Amino acid sequence: MATVRRRLTPYLLLFPGAFWLILFFVVPMYYMARLSLDSGTLETGFKFTWQWSNYNDALTLYKDPFIRAFEYAGAATIIALFIGYPLAYAIAFRGGKWKNAMLFAVVAPFFTTYLIRTIAWETILSDQSPVVDVLKSIGLAPGGHILATAAAVIAGITYNFLPFMVLPIYASLERIDPRLIEAGKDLYASSRAAFVRITLPLSAPGVIAGTLLTFIPAAGDYVNAFFLGGTNNKMIGNVIQGLYLTNRDYPAAAALSFVLMAAIMLMVFVYIRFAGSESLMGEEATAR
Amino acid sequence: MRNAWGRTDGTGRASTRGLKLVVVAALALAASLAIAACGGGGGIEESGGGNTSVQTVTVSGKPSGDLTISNWPLYIDKQTVPDFEKATGVQVKYIEDVNDNQEFFSKIQPLLAKGESGGRSIVVVTDWMAQKMYQLGYLQNLDKSAIPNVEKNEVPTLQHRPIDPKDQYAVPWQSGMTGLIVRTDLAPDIKSVCDLFNPKYKGKVDMLTEMRDTVPLVMKCQGVDLNKATEQDWLNAIDKLKQAADSGQIRRFTGNDYARDLTSGDVDAVIGWSGDAIQLQQDNPDIQFVMPKEGCMLWSDNMVIPVGAPNPTAAEAWMNYVYDPKNQAQITDYNYYFSPVSGVKQILQKQDPPAAKSDLIFPTKEFTAKCDAAPELTGEEEQKVTAAFNAVVNG
Numbered sequence: 001m002a003t004v005r006r007r008l009t010p011y012l013l014l015f016p017g018a019f020w021l022i023l024f025f026v027v028p029m030y031y032m033a034r035l036s037l038d039s040g041t042l043e044t045g046f047k048f049t050w051q052w053s054n055y056n057d058a059l060t061l062y063k064d065p066f067i068r069a070f071e072y073a074g075a076a077t078i079i080a081l082f083i084g085y086p087l088a089y090a091i092a093f094r095g096g097k098w099k100n101a102m103l104f105a106v107v108a109p110f111f112t113t114y115l116i117r118t119i120a121w122e123t124i125l126s127d128q129s130p131v132v133d134v135l136k137s138i139g140l141a142p143g144g145h146i147l148a149t150a151a152a153v154i155a156g157i158t159y160n161f162l163p164f165m166v167l168p169i170y171a172s173l174e175r176i177d178p179r180l181i182e183a184g185k186d187l188y189a190s191s192r193a194a195f196v197r198i199t200l201p202l203s204a205p206g207v208i209a210g211t212l213l214t215f216i217p218a219a220g221d222y223v224n225a226f227f228l229g230g231t232n233n234k235m236i237g238n239v240i241q242g243l244y245l246t247n248r249d250y251p252a253a254a255a256l257s258f259v260l261m262a263a264i265m266l267m268v269f270v271y272i273r274f275a276g277s278e279s280l281m282g283e284e285a286t287a288r
Numbered sequence: 289m290r291n292a293w294g295r296t297d298g299t300g301r302a303s304t305r306g307l308k309l310v311v312v313a314a315l316a317l318a319a320s321l322a323i324a325a326c327g328g329g330g331g332i333e334e335s336g337g338g339n340t341s342v343q344t345v346t347v348s349g350k351p352s353g354d355l356t357i358s359n360w361p362l363y364i365d366k367q368t369v370p371d372f373e374k375a376t377g378v379q380v381k382y383i384e385d386v387n388d389n390q391e392f393f394s395k396i397q398p399l400l401a402k403g404e405s406g407g408r409s410i411v412v413v414t415d416w417m418a419q420k421m422y423q424l425g426y427l428q429n430l431d432k433s434a435i436p437n438v439e440k441n442e443v444p445t446l447q448h449r450p451i452d453p454k455d456q457y458a459v460p461w462q463s464g465m466t467g468l469i470v471r472t473d474l475a476p477d478i479k480s481v482c483d484l485f486n487p488k489y490k491g492k493v494d495m496l497t498e499m500r501d502t503v504p505l506v507m508k509c510q511g512v513d514l515n516k517a518t519e520q521d522w523l524n525a526i527d528k529l530k531q532a533a534d535s536g537q538i539r540r541f542t543g544n545d546y547a548r549d550l551t552s553g554d555v556d557a558v559i560g561w562s563g564d565a566i567q568l569q570q571d572n573p574d575i576q577f578v579m580p581k582e583g584c585m586l587w588s589d590n591m592v593i594p595v596g597a598p599n600p601t602a603a604e605a606w607m608n609y610v611y612d613p614k615n616q617a618q619i620t621d622y623n624y625y626f627s628p629v630s631g632v633k634q635i636l637q638k639q640d641p642p643a644a645k646s647d648l649i650f651p652t653k654e655f656t657a658k659c660d661a662a663p664e665l666t667g668e669e670e671q672k673v674t675a676a677f678n679a680v681v682n683g
Binding site for chain 1: 388390391394397424490491532533534535536538539540541552553554671674678679680681682683
């Protein structure tokens with residue numbers, strides 16, 4: 001009896017999560033997959049006809065925003081890494097008693113909704129704003145405006161996802177035993193060598209988690225491009241949103257969603273392979 | 289045997305774990321398919337396909353109860369609804385949830401296909417959309433005996449229009465012009481639609497997401513006679529728009545929200561609607577409606593009664609009420625569009641003389657001489673042109 005119960009316990013523990021996943025992820029996924037193979041229009045009704053050409057048609061028509069989404073997300077991720085790593089480093093090693101206050105400052109913008117934060121950027125970057133005047137005077141606004149350009153969209157994404165980069169990196173830096181670095185220095189490592197050979201490898205899991213947490217949602221984002229972008233800055237998220245909500249071309253929208261998902265999965269897979277799964281899984285995997 | 293979640297440290301155990309995971313995953317998938325199958329086909333696929341027999345609304349007795357009206361934002365003053373409620377005892381729920389014909393249609397189409405209107409008794413849509421909905425069997429014919437004011441006061445030019453030759457189903461709410469709204473302080477030289485494509489204004493121009501406003505104006509710039517416009521003419525104009533969008537010439541495609549870009553000075557000029565121009569001008573005199581050299585687009589937004597609409601008696605009472613010139617003058621004096629009701633000008637001459645004199649509200653024949661209604665698109669043509677235009681706006 002006891003053994004049966006012990007055997008069943010994990011399944012019971014798993015049940016709420018699995019139920020949730022099946023109901024709100026697997027089932028909609030199934031419908032989406034079916035929908036992406038429908039043919040027809042809103043007025044005539046949609047019929048399931050294994051319309052594989054939906055994929056090809058949608059991709060041909062929306063190739064540019066598709067590629068753009070990955071370019072913008074990639075650029076934003078790299079910028080966020082270069083801003084986020086030093087920030088996390090400073091908080092973890094030099095924060096002292098201010099550590100919590102600084103972490104709070106990183107998260108604080110999140111008390112405002114995503115939408116409001118992005119609209120605030122729209123105001124800051126509007127053509128008549130002092131910020132843009134300064135940028136113009138030092139020649140950093142080639143077209144005479146920042147809003148409705150790629151720069152504005154990438155800046156917006158970077159800002160909105162920065163905490164997702166900072167927090168994981170901070171968490172892994174925080175765990176590093178400072179004695180390791182001291183030991184390295186005792187063995188005549190320069191500060192730079194100690195950083196490159198000790199701190200950086202040990203913080204790699206944080207870096208990888210941070211880049212994934214930034215890149216994946218950023219690639220599907222549409223809010224930043226909607227408010228901050230112009231006609232030639234649309235990302236694939238905007239296209240999917242438009243097809244779903246305005247044009248109700250469900251099959252094309254579903255097809256694009258699947259291609260986007262596949263592309264992201266492929267990239268993440270290659271990235272993890274390349275970066276090594278040990279660094280993602282942390283010491284536990286390395287120790288084996 | 290140890291259960292699946294025990295920590296494995298030997299290779300043999302690991303493979304049984306893998307097997308179990310596969311089994312669990314397969315079960316999950318099977319379960320989901322079973323649930324999906326119970327759903328039977330899914331909601332979206334069943335929708336669509338209108339029937340074409342048109343019913344006539346049944347009006348009976350005195351108006352009472354609740355009335356829900358869907359209209360565009362900034363289209364009515366604050367007083368008309370309460371006045372109507374006082375006069376008739378009907379409770380009005382006036383919602384401003386129409387921002388774009390296509391978007392609104394997409395939202396309510398699944399309901400209409402099932403013969404429901406989502407509680408709405410009246411919706412206000414532009415000519416082409418009214419016609420499309422009527423052809424799909426989504427609208428009802430009106431009982432004309434309950435709307436004598438419409439018969440009596442509707443301006444003659446709006447009677448027997450091509451979209452509704454027998455005046456059976458569509459009652460104009462307001463009409464207006466689509467032309468240029470220009471920041472004359474920033475870009476005093478913009479006089480034509482073609483000027484919007486001048487590199488001087490790169491990134492300083494907004495155009496409308498409403499295809500039947502933007503594309504015909506571009507066709508006019510290209511010298512196309514709209515009465516003879518072919519599918520190729522539409523596609524050529526869309527091509528020009530695509531180039532302008534790709535090069536960053538056009539900043540954004542918008543609806544009413546071009547107002548913000550104009551006010552902040554982020555754009556020099558937009559393709560926009562006449563009533564908006566007058567409303568915006570009151571806050572900033574430099575924002576002005578400019579009649580394009582090529583002429584403008586003329587349109588009406590129409591009150592229609594969808595299938596399944598509750599309380600048609602109150603709905604027709606509302607139509608009748610706003611077609612009383614006295615009540616209509618109050619609306620016109622707020623939104624500054626062309627009034628579909630005769631006699632409004634005489635009333636405004638006393639109440640608001642500048643408005644009564646405005647060419648934008650009571651245009652002379654000469655002023656709108658070069659203006660046209662949007663050319664019709666049929667079936668397959670429409671689908672192809674719409675897809676091309678959507679690709680420019682979305683991509």
